[in-house]
Amino acid sequence: MIEAHELTKHYGDKTAVDKITFTIAPGTVTGFLGPNGAGKSTTMRMIVGLDRPTSGTVTVNGKPYAKHRSPLTEVGVLLDAKAVHTGRSARSHLRTMAATHGISTRRVDEVIEMTGLAGVAGKRVGGFSLGMGQRLGIAAAMLGDPRTLILDEPVNGLDPEGVKWVRHLVRDLAADGRTVFLSSHLMSEMSQTADHLLVIGKGRIITSGPVQAVIDSVSGTAVRVRSPQASRLADLVRAEGATVSGEDGVLELRGLTTEQVGETAAAHGIVLHELSPQRASLEEAYMSLTQDAVEFHSEDTHHTTQEAETR
Numbered sequence: 347m348i349e350a351h352e353l354t355k356h357y358g359d360k361t362a363v364d365k366i367t368f369t370i371a372p373g374t375v376t377g378f379l380g381p382n383g384a385g386k387s388t389t390m391r392m393i394v395g396l397d398r399p400t401s402g403t404v405t406v407n408g409k410p411y412a413k414h415r416s417p418l419t420e421v422g423v424l425l426d427a428k429a430v431h432t433g434r435s436a437r438s439h440l441r442t443m444a445a446t447h448g449i450s451t452r453r454v455d456e457v458i459e460m461t462g463l464a465g466v467a468g469k470r471v472g473g474f475s476l477g478m479g480q481r482l483g484i485a486a487a488m489l490g491d492p493r494t495l496i497l498d499e500p501v502n503g504l505d506p507e508g509v510k511w512v513r514h515l516v517r518d519l520a521a522d523g524r525t526v527f528l529s530s531h532l533m534s535e536m537s538q539t540a541d542h543l544l545v546i547g548k549g550r551i552i553t554s555g556p557v558q559a560v561i562d563s564v565s566g567t568a569v570r571v572r573s574p575q576a577s578r579l580a581d582l583v584r585a586e587g588a589t590v591s592g593e594d595g596v597l598e599l600r601g602l603t604t605e606q607v608g609e610t611a612a613a614h615g616i617v618l619h620e621l622s623p624q625r626a627s628l629e630e631a632y633m634s635l636t637q638d639a640v641e642f643h644s645e646d647t648h649h650t651t652q653e654a655e656t657r
């Protein structure tokens with residue numbers, strides 16, 4: 347469980363995190379989303395005591411991180427996988443970490459096995475690929491068998507097999523009753539991995555809630571209907587308050603549920619060839635939610651090409 351209350355961080359004049367209050371519940375995977383510079387890493391760093399809040403509080407499993415006597419067994423953290431630049435082997439790096447926290451070497455071997463590093467555990471970490479570094483970072487986070495995991499961009503640099511592995515790993519950890527809080531810019535991956543979302547922009551919470559509720563709050567659900575009597579159905583559902591668009595026997599309705607549309611059709615003997623909810627993707631919802639919070643807008647590609655041509 348992670349609980350933040352009015353958590354705030356200023357860097358000089360810059361407000362990186364602005365009075366955010368949230369609870370990350372155990373037994374769930376909570377995705378932390380937001381554009382570059384939104385304040386995700388700063389929030390995660392404050393949770394694990396690497397940055398001191400300017401004001402407000404944050405606790406993990408009921409206490410500030412620094413107050414835990416054995417933090418590694420409470421909270422597993424992956425913040426910057428590239429941070430481990432060492433000439434030591436992966437095994438020796440993990441053993442050193444384990445030794446300073448009273449964790450057995452058997453557990454080191456377990457996490458090496460669990461993260462698929464067995465074949466390279468004797469190799470120098472400095473020579474690791476980005477993906478191997480991520481796996482090592484996850485192994486280190488898992489070392490103390492913690493109740494809470496905080497993972498900043500855990501799939502960054504992983505190949506598709508690695509991405510799938512992280513997805514299953516975090517889902518299993520949450521199913522075990524653990525708290526998993528992870529950030530990612532990969533929306534399709536997040537929609538498959540997370541139960542809940544916390545979306546921030548410019549240091550403030552934009553929205554939070556179950557993934558589908560967040561998507562529906564933005565787009566609402568449209569209903570697609572195909573019928574040989576489409577125009578008659580369109581008149582009926584309009585009378586019930588739906589907005590209708592479409593042509594050639596295919597309608598897209600908003601404002602009614604699939605159940606309501608089906609029942610209206612049945613009550614008037616209208617034949618349906620298709621009746622399906624049309625949900626927006628998380629990516630579409632995310633873009634719409636964060637459009638005012640993006641600090642670093644990309645230039646329009648077309649525009650850039652034209653500029654390049656005139657140079």
Ligand SMILES: Nc1ncnc2c1ncn2[C@@H]1O[C@H](COP(=O)(O)OP(=O)(O)OP(=O)(O)O)[C@@H](O)[C@H]1O
Nearest residue numbers: 357360361362380381382383384385386387388389
């Ligand atoms: N040590 C620092 N000193 C000054 N400003 C900082 C520092 N760390 C972060 N910031 C600023 O705080 C804001 C939030 O940064 P943060 O790294 O938390 O965002 P983020 O959501 O993790 O972004 P990204 O998705 O790019 O990793 C940014 O404007 C950033 O420039």
